[in-house]
Amino acid sequence: MKKLIAAASLCVASFSVQAAITVPKYDVNAGKQIAETVCAACHGLTGESIVPAQPNLGGQNVKYLYKQLVNFKAGYRKNGIMQSQVANLSQQDLANVAGYYASQQPWGVGYGNPATSQEASKLFLGGDKKRGVIACAGCHGPDAKGNIFAAFPRLGGQHSEYISTQLKLFRAAGRDDDISSDDQKRVNDAAKEGEKGMMQTVASRLSDRDIRILSEYISAVH
Template sequence: MKKLLVATSLCVASISASAVITVPKYDAAAGQKIVEENCAACHGMTGTSVVPTQPNLGGQNVRYIFKQLRDFKTGYRINGIMQGQIATLNEQDLANVAGYYSEQKPWGAFAGNPATAEEAGKLFLGGDKKRGVIGCAGCHDPKGAGNAYAAFPRIGGQHAEYIGLQLKMFRAAGREDDVAKDQKRINDAAKEGEKGMMQVVAARLSDRDIKILSQFVSAVH
């Protein structure tokens, strides 16, 4: 419990260090039309993706989805497919898409890996003080529900493959690995040139940590 409180306090500090995301008033019906044309092939019409490297979006908090779409649009988060799909969309369109997906039924959960669930659960809830790893639950909620106010995503039940990929991209950025820009993710920081919480934490994770955490998170609900 003490570890979770520490992680939560650090999470609160990271919220206060960055501006709260403001989403324009959205039109979910207009968003649905855009989703049909631009998004459904990868993320599903209702936000449940059949591609494990692509995230589920149904029921995700609207601030998070909007921020990610805007970051793709500005190039702060890099993904060639995403940037191509939203190239012609304006900020209102992005808000409409975010609003539509946020109103869909939340996705479910996977089975996870029982063999490593206890070990991963300790890391998820309390982190590892010896290595300076902060528990995920402080920002993402003990049940993986996220924090809608702070635009921290719901991660419980998300595809393990997607979670693992994002952690590795945050780690590459946090460690300043010599890899291509599209293999790094820096948009957890308030602005370019800084290191956000995800980069700092992921930089201290091993490949095994990432694997068991991803499997654990996929089963949290």
């Protein structure tokens, strides 16, 4: 419990930033129409991707989805495909799509790796004090369902390949590379100016093996 409290304290600094995200009133049916033509090829019409490199979106936190779409459009999160896909969408369109996918049934569960699940579980739930690794559960919850209020995403059952890639990008500061802005509230990994973002800080202490076993474990959490 003490480890979870300590991990949760790291999240507090970004709560005010994340909680301030306001999603415009959205139209699920309008979002579905956009998803059919723009998003479904990669993420599936119901938000369950058949490509491990592309994230599942169905049932995800609407604040998180909206924030990511806004950040892609603004360039605070960089991905050539995503930036081109949202380039012609309005803020209302982004809200509609986020609302649509959030309204879908959560995705299924992966299989994980039994050989490393116990070790990964300890890291996910309790971190590693000796190495300064913060527990993932402090922000994403012990059941990996995320935090709706703080816009922290649901992770449980997500593709392990996708999770691994994102952790490595955070570790390399690639999720918001070359970002310098006075408006830190809009940076994808929220932080004070001149400091590492929360996820960059956490990921910087993870080894390749940590990332692998955590990704496999998270993909099987339900």
